[in-house]
Amino acid sequence: GENVEQHPSTLSVQEGDSAVIKCTYSDSASNYFPWYKQELGKRPQLIIDIRSNVGEKKDQRIAVTLNKTAKHFSLHITETQPEDSAVYFCAASRGAGNMLTFGGGTRLMVKP
Amino acid sequence: GAVVSQHPSWVICKSGTSVKIECRSLDFQATTMFWYRQFPKQSLMLMATSNEGSKATYEQGVEKDKFLINHASLTLSTLTVTSAHPEDSSFYICSARLPHTYEQYFGPGTRLTVT
Numbered sequence: 675g676e677n678v679e680q681h682p683s684t685l686s687v688q689e690g691d692s693a694v695i696k697c698t699y700s701d702s703a704s705n706y707f708p709w710y711k712q713e714l715g716k717r718p719q720l721i722i723d724i725r726s727n728v729g730e731k732k733d734q735r736i737a738v739t740l741n742k743t744a745k746h747f748s749l750h751i752t753e754t755q756p757e758d759s760a761v762y763f764c765a766a767s768r769g770a771g772n773m774l775t776f777g778g779g780t781r782l783m784v785k786p
Numbered sequence: 787g788a789v790v791s792q793h794p795s796w797v798i799c800k801s802g803t804s805v806k807i808e809c810r811s812l813d814f815q816a817t818t819m820f821w822y823r824q825f826p827k828q829s830l831m832l833m834a835t836s837n838e839g840s841k842a843t844y845e846q847g848v849e850k851d852k853f854l855i856n857h858a859s860l861t862l863s864t865l866t867v868t869s870a871h872p873e874d875s876s877f878y879i880c881s882a883r884l885p886h887t888y889e890q891y892f893g894p895g896t897r898l899t900v901t
Binding site: 706708710715716717718719720723725763767769770773774775776777778779 | 790828835881892893
């Protein structure tokens with residue numbers, strides 16, 4: 675089955691700096707890669723996703739890049755703000771109707 | 787759009803009793819819903835995939851007879867924890883797939899405490 679590794683497990687940045695979280699996956703058939711943000715005690719929220727037919731996707735301050743050959747994808751957050759502090763999870767899936775396999779999570783702390 | 791609710795948000799029960807958790811897609815129909823378990827400071831662990839009108843598919847190591855899943859309609863899936871024990875205490879979260887997309891949206895979770 676799919677295995678998703680996520681690094682780093684914790685990340686501390688200064689407000690205004692950029693943050694990068696990286697994930698690798700093992701199943702070459704995976705073609706959908708979402709990122710979720712989870713604040714303490716709350717539900718994971720889908721913040722951005724990418725499908726395997728594109729290499730990069732951007733939405734305001736967040737972007738995701740995908741390298742299918744190397745089987746890794748990354749989340750980039752620019753101009754970080756304290757409200758970006760949360761746990762971020764990457765995931766991989768073979769697509770519609772299929773299960774998501776989650777990475778271990780990254781606790782991002784943005785210091786004001 | 788794409789709102790998923792869960793009920794109850796928290797529940798405390800005694801060992802040996804059963805607890806039912808409901809997951810509803812409020813503004814869309816979901817043929818597929820998923821149930822996860824999350825321990826403190828850990829990732830989400832898939833327990834089972836719930837398909838409307840058919841039996842759930844359980845992940846390896848998850849007891850079917852203990853965690854009963856019923857997806858009776860296109861907007862409702864239920865998870866019943868039978869004969870609960872303290873080790874079943876956890877945060878249970880469901881998700882529903884938005885039709886014609888790959889996107890999954892999560893419910894707010896249910897914190898179960900078994901005493």
